[in-house]
Amino acid sequence: MKKINLILFSAFLLINLISCVDEADDYNNDKDRVYNVEAAALITNAQKELSDQMTTPSVNLNVFRYFSQYWAATTYTTESRYRVSTRKIPDNHWNNLFRDVLGNLNSAKSAVYAEVKPVSMSDAEWTIQQKNKISIIEIQMVYTFQILVDTFGDIPYSEALNPAIVLPKYENDELIYPKLITRLNEALNNLDTNGTSFEKGDYIFNGDTEKWKLFGNSLKVKLGINIADFNNTLAKSTIESAYSAGVILSNSDNALFEYVSLAPNYNPIYDNLVASGRNDFVPAKTIVDEMNNLLDPRREKYFTFKPNTTTYVGGRYGYTNTYTNFSHISDGIKQDKAPGILFEADEVCFYLAEAAERGYIVGNTAEYYYNKGIENSFELWNATDVSVYLANPTVAYSTAAGTWKEKIGKQAWIALFNRGFESWNSWRRLDFPTLVAPANAYSEANGLVPRRLTYPSNEQTVNGDNYNAASLAIGGDKLYTKVFWDVN
Numbered sequence: 001m002k003k004i005n006l007i008l009f010s011a012f013l014l015i016n017l018i019s020c021v022d023e024a025d026d027y028n029n030d031k032d033r034v035y036n037v038e039a040a041a042l043i044t045n046a047q048k049e050l051s052d053q054m055t056t057p058s059v060n061l062n063v064f065r066y067f068s069q070y071w072a073a074t075t076y077t078t079e080s081r082y083r084v085s086t087r088k089i090p091d092n093h094w095n096n097l098f099r100d101v102l103g104n105l106n107s108a109k110s111a112v113y114a115e116v117k118p119v120s121m122s123d124a125e126w127t128i129q130q131k132n133k134i135s136i137i138e139i140q141m142v143y144t145f146q147i148l149v150d151t152f153g154d155i156p157y158s159e160a161l162n163p164a165i166v167l168p169k170y171e172n173d174e175l176i177y178p179k180l181i182t183r184l185n186e187a188l189n190n191l192d193t194n195g196t197s198f199e200k201g202d203y204i205f206n207g208d209t210e211k212w213k214l215f216g217n218s219l220k221v222k223l224g225i226n227i228a229d230f231n232n233t234l235a236k237s238t239i240e241s242a243y244s245a246g247v248i249l250s251n252s253d254n255a256l257f258e259y260v261s262l263a264p265n266y267n268p269i270y271d272n273l274v275a276s277g278r279n280d281f282v283p284a285k286t287i288v289d290e291m292n293n294l295l296d297p298r299r300e301k302y303f304t305f306k307p308n309t310t311t312y313v314g315g316r317y318g319y320t321n322t323y324t325n326f327s328h329i330s331d332g333i334k335q336d337k338a339p340g341i342l343f344e345a346d347e348v349c350f351y352l353a354e355a356a357e358r359g360y361i362v363g364n365t366a367e368y369y370y371n372k373g374i375e376n377s378f379e380l381w382n383a384t385d386v387s388v389y390l391a392n393p394t395v396a397y398s399t400a401a402g403t404w405k406e407k408i409g410k411q412a413w414i415a416l417f418n419r420g421f422e423s424w425n426s427w428r429r430l431d432f433p434t435l436v437a438p439a440n441a442y443s444e445a446n447g448l449v450p451r452r453l454t455y456p457s458n459e460q461t462v463n464g465d466n467y468n469a470a471s472l473a474i475g476g477d478k479l480y481t482k483v484f485w486d487v488n
Helices: 039-055 088-111 123-152 175-191 209-226 232-246 267-275 285-293 346-356 365-382 386-391 406-415 419-429 458-460 465-476
Strands: 071-073 255-257 281-283 340-343
Touching: 039 088, 039 123, 039 255, 039 267, 039 340, 039 346, 088 123, 088 209, 088 458, 123 175, 123 209, 123 419, 175 209, 175 232, 209 232, 209 340, 209 346, 209 419, 255 386, 255 465, 285 406, 346 365, 346 406, 365 406, 406 419
Parallel strands: none
Antiparallel strands: 071 281, 255 340
16 A cells, blocks of 8 residues: 655645635735646645545534434534534535645646656657546546535536636536536546556556546446436436446445555544544444344444444434443444545446336346445455345345335445445435434424535625525525435
């Protein structure tokens, strides 16, 4: 495993990315910013910021494990009861993705364009390498914009990364998705797997263009399946073309960001659960009880036994829970070097199971991909007895209770235990498993599990006109307002 040497850059890098502004005429002329930073360093920083934001359990940054009812609080229940404004969670999620991820990636593109061809490289080789670098950056930008749209709905898009526009307008989320698909298609068409790309800086695939192509096509599948209930025609063509070009179906192709054992570059879960010396979380009763009912062998990979017992016991979701009275998050998940996961094979298999049920041509049946998703999950977690599990009548695709959405939704929810955001997306799309807001939830959620995050408070105060227009367009800046593809 490589040791990550991260350069911590100025908050705004080379461009202004968020709407917080100053009235000074030279506001955008950041005298402290880093100039002439190489693309490799910018890529590394973007990837770490992305992995950190999507992996961290910090309630200041990421509450999606709460929304998916994977974790419960021991003492501080505010976020599990759906008050997200107190710690400015939407602001932090928005800023980290727009500024620290997209900002670095956009600057990396400029740095690539400014690179000079080595004398030893032919013009043809150079052209392919540079196009590959830009394509890889574009794929990561689409991935990040997708998260932002799925989190908030309408967001700044075309104007978001333009340094000349300080107060960007929001765009209709249902119009951004087709643009993302078109952008992704262009990046994939320009990605030449016979050529080279980044020789350093890429800590996800080490510049492997074949793996980036699998990632990009898997991202197309994700974009397509999200809009399947909204635009079936576009979803079908997007998913079928992605599948035929090759997607992530094996754990050997998973997109992982490898952490190391030294601060500040160890896994954020380790940071919050071990290095901090705090005991703020326990597994939630919702997921623990479901896995107990299924006798799921992955329990020992996800949780510990309740202290001094041989049983798994989850804490009550939305309420305080005495740490010593419940199971804990497993030591495997809390490892300092545990990787951050950005894409995994079981996730893609469950998307393809959905696609097959919808009649899309994806090479096999829904049952095949359902089973393959579970098998990949077991392999990923090094869990045993997958054949016994699949033979359980309450798990087997032919006999498990409910519609195909319920079957796939339940097993995807279990498999994505360490992927709070992706699980939340799956739940919003399929409406399974059945998740119920705690009785003591704050009124902001209107008695429901949140369907989106509210906009950052900074947008309301600084970019007020555009914020107000966006809020009106989506039907109100509420936790229970749905993004465009969440139609059921």
